[in-house]
Amino acid sequence: MKVLVTVKRVPDPATTIRVLPDGSGIATDNVKWVINPFDEIALEEALRIKEKLGGGEVVLVAVGEPSWQEQLRTGLAMGADRAILIRAAAALDTLAIARVLAKVVNDEKPDLVITGKQAIDDDSNQVGQMLAEMLGWPQATFASKVEISGTECTVVREADGGLETVAFPLPAVITADLRLNEPRYASLPGIMKARKKELKEIAVESLGADLAPKVKLRTLTPPAKRQAGRKVASVEELVGLLHSEAKVI
Amino acid sequence: MGDVLVFAEHQEGHFPKTTLVAVGAGLELARKQGGACVGVVAGARADELAGELAAYGLGKVVVLDHPALTGRLADAYAQALAWTVSRLGAETLLATATAAGKDLMPRVAARMGAPMAADVIAFNDDASVVRPMYAGSALATVELQGKPRVITVRATAFEAAKPVASAAPVEKLTPEFDAAALKMRLVGFNATKSDRPQLTEASIVVSGGRGLKSAENFKEVLEPLVDELGAAMGASRAAVDAGFVPNDLQVGQTGKVVAPALYVAVGISGAIQHLAGMKDSKVIVAVNKDEEAPIFSVADYGLVADLFKAVPEMTTEVKKLKHA
Numbered sequence: 001m002k003v004l005v006t007v008k009r010v011p012d013p014a015t016t017i018r019v020l021p022d023g024s025g026i027a028t029d030n031v032k033w034v035i036n037p038f039d040e041i042a043l044e045e046a047l048r049i050k051e052k053l054g055g056g057e058v059v060l061v062a063v064g065e066p067s068w069q070e071q072l073r074t075g076l077a078m079g080a081d082r083a084i085l086i087r088a089a090a091a092l093d094t095l096a097i098a099r100v101l102a103k104v105v106n107d108e109k110p111d112l113v114i115t116g117k118q119a120i121d122d123d124s125n126q127v128g129q130m131l132a133e134m135l136g137w138p139q140a141t142f143a144s145k146v147e148i149s150g151t152e153c154t155v156v157r158e159a160d161g162g163l164e165t166v167a168f169p170l171p172a173v174i175t176a177d178l179r180l181n182e183p184r185y186a187s188l189p190g191i192m193k194a195r196k197k198e199l200k201e202i203a204v205e206s207l208g209a210d211l212a213p214k215v216k217l218r219t220l221t222p223p224a225k226r227q228a229g230r231k232v233a234s235v236e237e238l239v240g241l242l243h244s245e246a247k248v249i
Numbered sequence: 250m251g252d253v254l255v256f257a258e259h260q261e262g263h264f265p266k267t268t269l270v271a272v273g274a275g276l277e278l279a280r281k282q283g284g285a286c287v288g289v290v291a292g293a294r295a296d297e298l299a300g301e302l303a304a305y306g307l308g309k310v311v312v313l314d315h316p317a318l319t320g321r322l323a324d325a326y327a328q329a330l331a332w333t334v335s336r337l338g339a340e341t342l343l344a345t346a347t348a349a350g351k352d353l354m355p356r357v358a359a360r361m362g363a364p365m366a367a368d369v370i371a372f373n374d375d376a377s378v379v380r381p382m383y384a385g386s387a388l389a390t391v392e393l394q395g396k397p398r399v400i401t402v403r404a405t406a407f408e409a410a411k412p413v414a415s416a417a418p419v420e421k422l423t424p425e426f427d428a429a430a431l432k433m434r435l436v437g438f439n440a441t442k443s444d445r446p447q448l449t450e451a452s453i454v455v456s457g458g459r460g461l462k463s464a465e466n467f468k469e470v471l472e473p474l475v476d477e478l479g480a481a482m483g484a485s486r487a488a489v490d491a492g493f494v495p496n497d498l499q500v501g502q503t504g505k506v507v508a509p510a511l512y513v514a515v516g517i518s519g520a521i522q523h524l525a526g527m528k529d530s531k532v533i534v535a536v537n538k539d540e541e542a543p544i545f546s547v548a549d550y551g552l553v554a555d556l557f558k559a560v561p562e563m564t565t566e567v568k569k570l571k572h573a
Contacts, residue, residue, distance in 0.1 A: 013522060017386035026387060038503075098359060118503065120522075122382050124367050125351050129323065130359035138433045139323050141352045144496065154436065158496050160348040161260060161447070165436035166322065172432075178489060178503065179496050214364035216392040218377060223388050226528055229549035231540075235559050238534065238552050239566040246532045246549065248453070248511040249478060249567060 001056035001148070003046040004110040006101065006128075007075055007083075008036040009068045010121040023219035035071045038116025040078075042176040044183040045146060046114050047079045053148070057081045059108060063088055063100050069199060076194035077186035083197070084108075088204040093215040098130035103207040105135060110171065112153070117142050117175040128175035138168035142177040251284030254339035256330060257302050257310075258321075258349050261440075262294055264301065266450045269409035271345040272305050274402040276410060278341060278372050279308075287311060288417075289333055291318040291326070296421075303417040305410040311337070312421045317428070320435030321349060327356040328431075329424040334361060334397050336422065346401035346506075347449075358399040365399040366391050368506075370406035384502040385525035404449055405508035405529055441497055448498065451481030453511045456500055456527070457493070458485040460516020460537065460556055464493045470557060471515060474564045477571075483507065483527075485517045501526035516556045519544025536560065 011017060012032040020027055035043075046058045060075045060083040062068045072083040086100055105113060118125035132139035140146075140155035144163065147154045154167045158177045186194070204211065232238045242249045255275035258268050272288060279286035285308030290299045299312045311333060317325040330353070334342050342357060344350035346368045358365040370388075371379040377392045378400065393400075448454060455475045457467055467488075475482045483500040484493065500507055502525040512530035517523060519535070519542055527533070528547050535548035538555050545551040552559060 011383070013384075013520075016521075017383040019387045026383065093364065094355070095359065095362070095364065120384065120502065123384070123502065124365075126355035126358070126365060126367060129352065129355035132323070133327055133356040133359035136430055139352075139356065141323070142348060158348065159438070160265075161497065162438055162440040164438050166433055167436050168433045177496065178486065178499070214394045215366065216394060218390040218392055220382070220387045220389050223381070223385055226533075226547045228546045229533075229551065231545070231551045231553060235552065235554070235562040235566055238550055239563060239570060241550060242511065242532070242534065243570055246511070248532050249570065 001049060001053050001112065002059065002108070002110040003049060003056065004059050004061055004105065004108055004113045005039065005043045005046045005075070005080065006113070006115040007039050007043070007060050007062040007071055008116070008119045009033050009062070009064055009071045010036045010119055013037060013120060019220045019222045023221055025220060033067070033070065035074055036116050036119045038118060038120070038176050040183040041178070041180050042114040042116050043075055043078055043080060044181045045176055047184070048181065049146070049148060059084065059110065061101065061104050062086065063092065063097050063204065065089065072199055073194050074186060076197045076199070077191040078184060079190060081197065083199045085199065085201045086204050086207065087201055092211060093213050094124050094126040094130060095214060096209065096211045098127050098134055099209040100204060100207055101127070101131050102134040103209050105131070112170055113173045115173065115175050117177050128173050132173035135173070138172040140166055140168070140172065141175045143174050144177050144179045146174060146180070251279070251282030252337065252339045253279040253282065253284060253286045253341045253343055254334055254337060255286060255288050256342065256344040256350070256353070257288045257290045257298070258344065258347060259290070259292065259298055264298065265447065266409055267345040267347050267404045269305065270404045270407050271343060271402060272307065272410035274407040275343045276306055277407065278343065281372055281374065282340060284340060285309065287337060287339065289313060289330070291329060292321060293319060299419045303419055304412040306413045307417045310417050310419045312419060314421050314423050315426065317426055317431055322433040322435055323352055323356050324433050325426070325431050326353050327360050328426055330357045331360040332424040333422065340396050340398070342397060342399045344401050345404050347404070350401045354399050354401050361397055363397050363399050364393040364395060366393055367401045368403045369400050370403050381525070384522045385528070386521060403506055405506050441495060445475065446479070446481045448481045448483055448500070448505050448507055452509050453478050453480035454483050454500070454507050454509045454530070455480045455513040455515065456483035456485065456517060457488055457515050458517030459487040459491060461488065461493060467493050470560050474560050474567070477564050477567045485523050514544050514548070515560060517544055518542045519547065
């Protein structure tokens, strides 16, 4: 079984994000960059599938700048077998990213693609679903449990108001939600080994995907700040104020 | 021209508030675009539900009739919705960013080669839209170029549509399917059993965080207050991560976005990822023993206290109030 896992480089969730005064983007000084947390969960699941089946290959793929090598190396240190960086200078929209990934899938022919359910920078939550449609493959978004038996896959999904179970034949695209697993840390031997693993770079233009942007980010603004209210001294005062002042209970 | 097609999601035979919000947003956008707003219903009991939907001020309601649409599976629904957009010549396909909306809409967008904006909170007059990024730390103004286009809206950012006197006409369509491309099967649905209001519908939400320390404490300490207030129960990602409560209670960037009249955050520190899901609530109360916790920076009323003492006291006080 060959599993392709997508990786995005995002600001550490603990970073305070500041919008640049000219609205062109966010301030990137003092930003620590990490693998998108949901992509780590996707990678962990791929590694577990490989371990359970006792073989196969886990391939990482990212579409970004040369600096993204850092996150791919981290993924290799966690246990992925090799990595592909599709070098793209400008940021691409979700459709273009999905088209690029579809080209990679056509070359690599994995049995399964696992993505994070969303990247925590642009919060779009689109690429996995778009990729599935472009490939004509089944999709299971927001997965909290994945079971594979031969070429048949069963996934429990986090739906509104409960858990939905879907089944389909492979190949397919799965997007990872929070409770799917707890990702492992890269071990020291893992980090040593990662240095020797293959990390191939491909120029995005060479894939021949349609990259024409259809979503244009015009400007970023900081949100309005909510004012802090006051501290109350006791539960009695709190409940009293909620009743008589705020009139919400 | 400039028609908006609203995907009317239904759960267990009825329209949740989030669907009426999609209709409300669709009507607003159609007015701006100078077009009509059309609702589309598919799946179990679609005929009956279409009749219900017709009361909400839409220009028309379309029922998609096909056995492949019984379960809401992404591969079938993407085909059917893309077919409907093309058949009606709609300019915008719109849904609320619920779990189902997030699952389906990008797939439809890809099928149509259409640009998509997720979680939109405002429509500008120049056809651009506003959406949060970075857990709400930035608001992006985005242009979607070309037609059709796909939009999901944030449920807390628009008003739910209200019934009007006249009913819209209902039209039944049978979409054309590439049946060989349908590979997904619905195996089952395990509903979270709860007598409480839904998180996205409740006027009061009480959420617990890591401070509650265990699943038992959610039950024994938090739930009596939740029920005394007639509230929905929510949780921070940390509490879900720790396995105290199911994921569908998660409020925040990667969970649900709520904006009730009253939001009570108990034992929640208030990371930006949590604030992203509740900071538009009308009144926010925070109970936390750490007076430096960031949650206090957005709270209208903050109580620095040990939650294990304060929450049972609150339950008692609310009970007293009700019997006063």
